[in-house]
Amino acid sequence: MVISLAHLGPVGTNAETAALAYAHWLEKTQAKSCLLCPCPSIAQTLHSVAQGDTKKAVVPVENSTEGSVACTLDTLWKLDHLKIQQELVLPIIHALFSRGSSINGIKTVYSHPQALAQCQRWLQEHLPDIALIPTNSTAEALDKISLEPTAGAIAAPRAAKLYNVPILANHINDYPDNCTRFWVMTLDPTPTVSSRISLAFSVSENVPGSLMKPLQVFSERNINLSRIESRPTKRSLGEYLFYLDIEGNHEDPNIINALDALTHHTEIIKIYGSYPVLFLEETDIEQL
Amino acid sequence: MVISLAHLGPVGTNAETAALAYAHWLEKTQAKSCLLCPCPSIAQTLHSVAQGDTKKAVVPVENSTEGSVACTLDTLWKLDHLKIQQELVLPIIHALFSRGSSINGIKTVYSHPQALAQCQRWLQEHLPDIALIPTNSTAEALDKISLEPTAGAIAAPRAAKLYNVPILANHINDYPDNCTRFWVMTLDPTPTVSSRISLAFSVSENVPGSLMKPLQVFSERNINLSRIESRPTKRSLGEYLFYLDIEGNHEDPNIINALDALTHHTEIIKIYGSYPVLFLEETDIEQL
Numbered sequence: 001m002v003i004s005l006a007h008l009g010p011v012g013t014n015a016e017t018a019a020l021a022y023a024h025w026l027e028k029t030q031a032k033s034c035l036l037c038p039c040p041s042i043a044q045t046l047h048s049v050a051q052g053d054t055k056k057a058v059v060p061v062e063n064s065t066e067g068s069v070a071c072t073l074d075t076l077w078k079l080d081h082l083k084i085q086q087e088l089v090l091p092i093i094h095a096l097f098s099r100g101s102s103i104n105g106i107k108t109v110y111s112h113p114q115a116l117a118q119c120q121r122w123l124q125e126h127l128p129d130i131a132l133i134p135t136n137s138t139a140e141a142l143d144k145i146s147l148e149p150t151a152g153a154i155a156a157p158r159a160a161k162l163y164n165v166p167i168l169a170n171h172i173n174d175y176p177d178n179c180t181r182f183w184v185m186t187l188d189p190t191p192t193v194s195s196r197i198s199l200a201f202s203v204s205e206n207v208p209g210s211l212m213k214p215l216q217v218f219s220e221r222n223i224n225l226s227r228i229e230s231r232p233t234k235r236s237l238g239e240y241l242f243y244l245d246i247e248g249n250h251e252d253p254n255i256i257n258a259l260d261a262l263t264h265h266t267e268i269i270k271i272y273g274s275y276p277v278l279f280l281e282e283t284d285i286e287q288l
Numbered sequence: 289m290v291i292s293l294a295h296l297g298p299v300g301t302n303a304e305t306a307a308l309a310y311a312h313w314l315e316k317t318q319a320k321s322c323l324l325c326p327c328p329s330i331a332q333t334l335h336s337v338a339q340g341d342t343k344k345a346v347v348p349v350e351n352s353t354e355g356s357v358a359c360t361l362d363t364l365w366k367l368d369h370l371k372i373q374q375e376l377v378l379p380i381i382h383a384l385f386s387r388g389s390s391i392n393g394i395k396t397v398y399s400h401p402q403a404l405a406q407c408q409r410w411l412q413e414h415l416p417d418i419a420l421i422p423t424n425s426t427a428e429a430l431d432k433i434s435l436e437p438t439a440g441a442i443a444a445p446r447a448a449k450l451y452n453v454p455i456l457a458n459h460i461n462d463y464p465d466n467c468t469r470f471w472v473m474t475l476d477p478t479p480t481v482s483s484r485i486s487l488a489f490s491v492s493e494n495v496p497g498s499l500m501k502p503l504q505v506f507s508e509r510n511i512n513l514s515r516i517e518s519r520p521t522k523r524s525l526g527e528y529l530f531y532l533d534i535e536g537n538h539e540d541p542n543i544i545n546a547l548d549a550l551t552h553h554t555e556i557i558k559i560y561g562s563y564p565v566l567f568l569e570e571t572d573i574e575q576l
Contacts, residue, residue: 062525063520064520064522064524064525065520065522066520067520070354070405071405089525113422117358117359133424134422134423134424174522175523177524177525181525211503211513211516212503212504212507215499215500215503216500218500226526227518227526227528228499228516228518228528229517230515230517230518232352232353232354232355234352234353235463236352236465237350237352237377237465237467237469238515240515240516
């Protein structure tokens with residue numbers, strides 16, 4: 001059976017790289033093949049699985065330099081039943097592409113705002129006086145420069161062979177350990193050995209300690225939180241949802257007990273699942 | 289004495305509206321006049337005050353729909369000595385501008401990514417099949433549409449008279465209570481009656497309860513947190529800084545005691561100040 005796998009398109013984006021890496025890993029470990037289904041937005045990628053149009057979706061959750069991907073968190077809160085099957089941690093490398101012959105000739109650089117933000121120090125140092133133009137994806141940036149020899153695009157090095165554009169400078173991201181967490185989402189996850197649980201909740205009122213009590217549930221049981229993130233409820237300023245990642249798995253009685261206790265201190269709670277984490281290296285990506 | 293006031297430019301952006309509103313309020317309540325100094329980025333706006341080139345800066349901190357302004361938080365963490373003088377809460381209204389005659393003729397919409405995100409439901413409903421093109425500011429979007437009758441731009445209604453472009457639809461933001469918090473930053477704040485304190489800290493190690501202990505400092509003293517936000521340290525995935533807003537003022541012995549206790553449970557701590565909050569209405573902005 002071929003597994004349909006939704007991701008943010010078009011070809012050459014980091015989301016496609018993550019989808020390809022997951023497909024490659026499924027083939028290698030479980031002899032299953034995937035059909036990649038590019039979607040125009042992260043929200044549509046997640047809706048495609050929620051509606052049953054595709055079996056799984058790969059979506060970015062958090063970047064080590066720029067933080068959470070707001071659109072993914074906001075869409076997951078609105079959808080029910082979607083669960084995390086697996087996490088992938090992908091190294092994110094940015095390169096400067098151009099049809100022109102040297103960095104000095106560049107007058108404009110196009111890229112996705114996240115990519116521009118992740119290379120801001122390099123750009124400030126090497127191209128301080130140029131125009132930075134945001135695009136909807138790194139792939140769109142590569143399209144833009146095809147007829148402009150004084151324009152550059154920031155994208156993943158993998159795009160060089162896909163778009164046939166030369167790289168003027170590689171590894172231009174400000175932080176060498178720049179990486180992004182991706183979640184593989186599905187309606188019916190297969191049981192796995194898991195190491196992390198992700199959940200989100202709202203609290204019923206904004207009073208002293210309203211967030212402290214949910215956090216105490218974990219600290220009292222010696223359970224480590226690897227992330228806490230707040231997002232606005234969008235109803236009114238100062239009302240938040242909280243996103244937590246906890247270390248452990250759903251079969252541990254200590255965790256079961258904590259999640260049960262948590263319901264007494266929260267309003268709405270959504271458990272996105274208990275899942276393993278797969279760390280990918282630069283060499284894994286070069287093979288794709 | 290004229291007070292120099294840095295803000296993200298160019299004219300017509302919401303940051304300029306906030307700066308104008310603050311200048312208007314200073315004139316009315318303290319008979320002081322301001323000179324507005326537009327800057328090309330939020331980081332440069334803050335650096336301009338930190339270096340003493342301008343006296344004050346107005347920067348966006350948090351939007352009720354889209355959450356924290358990452359660039360403001362990240363830049364403040366890197367700068368020392370900048371303090372919050374005042375908070376302004378500005379209603380954010382978005383309108384669709386075009387030189388064309390009807391919504392049906394629109395094929396492309398330009399705007400800042402935050403503005404596109406804040407109107408995504410309206411766009412999905414009224415213009416489902418068009419291209420959405422990100423720009424560096426809402427003002428840049430208005431420049432783009434000057435020669436394209438099938439293009440629209442999303443910007444503040446105030447821009448209509450500044451750019452002489454007609455409004456096709458007003459109040460198109462998905463959430464009617466959409467508003468943004470702005471901070472007025474300075475090196476030497478004048479003492480005021482304050483109602484809120486903002487601070488940021490890092491914790492020394494990622495162990496169970498490392499965030500719980502700092503939060504307990506406040507809940508034990510019955511001090512309410514009105515916001516908690518995490519941002520990556522950018523050093524490695526899973527290491528965070530925390531940004532807290534607490535209700536109260538710096539002269540309250542209970543708060544002084546809590547801030548002192550907090551130093552025992554944090555690594556680096558930065559107190560951005562104790563300040564009053566000024567809520568603006570749509571009618572306040574229409575007068576500017």
